[in-house]
Amino acid sequence: MKTDHNQRLGFGRYSKTAHGREGPHRTRRKDRRISEITVTTAKSQLMSTGEIIEVLAVIGGGKEATVLLAKNHEDELVCAKVFRFFTSTIKKRLRGTIHITASDMANLVAKQEYWNLYEMQKFVNVPKPRLLVDNIVIMDFIPEEEGSTKPAPLLREVDLGNFDPEELFYESIDLLAELFLKGYFIHGDYSEHNLMLTREGFLITMDVSQSVQYNTKTFITTPIRIRIDNAVELLRTDIENINQFFKRIYRIAIESEEVIEEIINELPLKLRNFLFQRTMEIYPSELYSPEIMVGKEKWRDEIIYHRTGTRRQQPK
Numbered sequence: 406m407k408t409d410h411n412q413r414l415g416f417g418r419y420s421k422t423a424h425g426r427e428g429p430h431r432t433r434r435k436d437r438r439i440s441e442i443t444v445t446t447a448k449s450q451l452m453s454t455g456e457i458i459e460v461l462a463v464i465g466g467g468k469e470a471t472v473l474l475a476k477n478h479e480d481e482l483v484c485a486k487v488f489r490f491f492t493s494t495i496k497k498r499l500r501g502t503i504h505i506t507a508s509d510m511a512n513l514v515a516k517q518e519y520w521n522l523y524e525m526q527k528f529v530n531v532p533k534p535r536l537l538v539d540n541i542v543i544m545d546f547i548p549e550e551e552g553s554t555k556p557a558p559l560l561r562e563v564d565l566g567n568f569d570p571e572e573l574f575y576e577s578i579d580l581l582a583e584l585f586l587k588g589y590f591i592h593g594d595y596s597e598h599n600l601m602l603t604r605e606g607f608l609i610t611m612d613v614s615q616s617v618q619y620n621t622k623t624f625i626t627t628p629i630r631i632r633i634d635n636a637v638e639l640l641r642t643d644i645e646n647i648n649q650f651f652k653r654i655y656r657i658a659i660e661s662e663e664v665i666e667e668i669i670n671e672l673p674l675k676l677r678n679f680l681f682q683r684t685m686e687i688y689p690s691e692l693y694s695p696e697i698m699v700g701k702e703k704w705r706d707e708i709i710y711h712r713t714g715t716r717r718q719q720p721k
């Protein structure tokens with residue numbers, strides 16, 4: 406089986422947003438029940454680090470991790486994300502990759518989350534990472550309001566009565582653009598489920614273990630960075646995810662392609678030239694006549710599908 410970096414990170418054909426899956430978050434949230442055993446294991450793993458004096462609550466849990474609210478030795482509230490050793494996602498990620506044990510895999514994903522947060526905090530609002538111990542990332546807890554033990558609401562939970570949805574929408578796009586242009590990052594799972602909104606109106610993104618950077622110096626995919634044209638495709642999915650949310654709930658939408666174009670225009674010339682060259686390879690200049698431009702989108706999707714086996718998520 407062909408393997409590559411993206412697949413190892415979960416972006417490839419097994420990713421949540423891969424072709425053939427239902428909408429990325431449609432079935433994920435509804436019957437989320439975190440088993441007792443999972444929580445007990447996570448708690449004891451966290452306690453055994455010696456960094457925590459008390460676990461106060463379970464604040465989240467998806468397929469990959471259990472998120473706990475805890476108190477550290479300085480009596481501060483912290484958030485601990487304990488990555489699970491063996492989950493279906495991890496099992497799938499393991500398929501076709503180099504042999505790695507389940508605990509090593511959890512450690513690796515935790516490491517990615519930690520270092521991605523570490524880098525991203527330089528450019529955008531993310532919970533500040535504090536410590537990485539094996540499969541556990543300890544980070545700042547983002548409360549609903551100061552002193553509260555309730556986490557800040559997710560974008561999907563917020564009653565936007567007090568906020569201007571349009572402004573938030575642009576801010577969420579700005580956040581992606583900053584990450585992309587300044588940090589060379591693609592979030593990779595950007596949506597209303599992974600954005601928190603503080604009472605002061607700050608958007609904070611988290612859940613970044615799958616995030617990845619692109620190469621700015623060479624135009625190939627290397628073990629730790631992907632190629633710029635692949636990065637643009639992933640950025641498109643992120644933009645479309647958030648676009649869908651605002652369209653569905655607030656009936657506001659933007660033209661993803663226009664945003665992408667604007668972002669690309671801000672890239673260094675070298676990268677822009679490379680992207681332009683790639684585009685010309687995909688649709689040669691003689692096909693750029695106005696009549697054909699109408700079908701361009703669809704046609705290009707077909708070519709991308711033919712080459713990569715993945716289909717771009719269609720906006721609803």
Ligand SMILES: Nc1ncnc2c1ncn2[C@@H]1O[C@H](COP(=O)(O)OP(=O)(O)OP(=O)(O)O)[C@@H](O)[C@H]1O
Binds near residue numbers: 468470545
């Ligand atoms: N630093 C934090 N401060 C406060 N709450 C947090 C923090 N990090 C995560 N949470 C809460 O925990 C939930 C799960 O976190 P996260 O998305 O990182 O984990 P996950 O395992 O990927 O979960 P899911 O699969 O549900 O997305 C979030 O939706 C958020 O409500």
Ligand SMILES: [Mg+2]
Binds near residue numbers: 467598599612
């Ligand atoms: Mg999440």
